Amino acid sequence: MKVGQRITAEVITIDLDEGHARLSMTATESPELWTFLKSRRPGEIFSGTIAAIERFGVFVALDDGPDHPIFPGVGFITVPELSWQHVEALSDVVQVGQRVSCEFLQFDTWNGEARLSLRATQPDPFQAFADSVAVGQTLQGRVTKLVPFGVFVQVADGIEGLVHLQELTSTPVAAPQEVVEAGDEMTVVVTDVDRARRRLALSRRQVSPDSR
Template identity: 65%
Template sequence: MDIEITPELREFLSSLKPGERLSGSVASIESFGVFVALDDGPAHPVYPGVGFISYAELAWQRFDTGGEILQVGERILCEFLQFDTWLGEARLSLKATQPDPFQMFADATEPGQRLPGTVTKLVPFGAFVHVARGIEGLVHVSEIAWTPVEDPSGIVQLGDEITVVVTAVDRSRRRLSLSLRQALRAPNAL
């Protein structure tokens, strides 16, 4: 689709600076992102709003639909990321206006620490465990039990309340590695 960007829209988008905070209202929630009608921006010639938030920039926590995070008509404050010259949009981030819960969690967590958690997802290579608000970590299949395990569902089920041990915290990739087997008593241990 070829979008003709009006001079007024181009001037507005060109005036924005990365990191600038913009307010507006949620105009539409789609399966690929959220359109925002910016308070100070002109109308978009095609889309319901000149601002756009991709799902990756919507929230720190995992979610399935944009409606779990926002509602149409809701007032929001976003951070401007860039001017999408192809689509004539202000690319925005909602999560950039909120503290990263993973970094706050990482400040208070270290390897060897025991944590209570709930199994939230089973995958062939392990189990994801919710250990704090907005924080999930992976128990790799090799860390589920002291004996080899081919299928995590043979040991844990969705919703199980378990205790895990933190094995690694990767701040840059926002990954938490956990062990169930280390939380269990080791075989032949006194």
């Protein structure tokens, strides 16, 4: 595409404050694809095949619907939507050619694709974990990561909680590495379980002497 080149596009949004109009050539170049995506609703389940794996996510070729004029698949899953657990390598979760069922999240009008979620079709391990623990309960865990404001401790498979710096010891410290290292085993107490944000707050300081 060159400056001055004439194009045919559909107006997607208009920003009156900025004085900008957002256009899509996909709407006019692939009307069948545009019509298909506009008729989709959040929560719908699509079946398809992993068509390509990129560092920013994976493309899915859907069983139903037209092909994409540019991308390997009409469906796209971002990294956070691949799994409930932290993903180090996308190939650990999916492989090219693998069959998947995904939930439709939204119509990405910018890229002309269906944003999908693989993890939405799977049970959330955090919610199951939250059902089994209570505030004040003592757990055993392993330090997985040190950050300036505390440490993350894995207390179950795929479940990590944060021990804030002030909850590490009864004596204030400036940095977590002064008292712990990654890989250390640690006894902690559950101080808060946030189901909505999937966050687990822990304390080492509040562990009773008998539990250490």
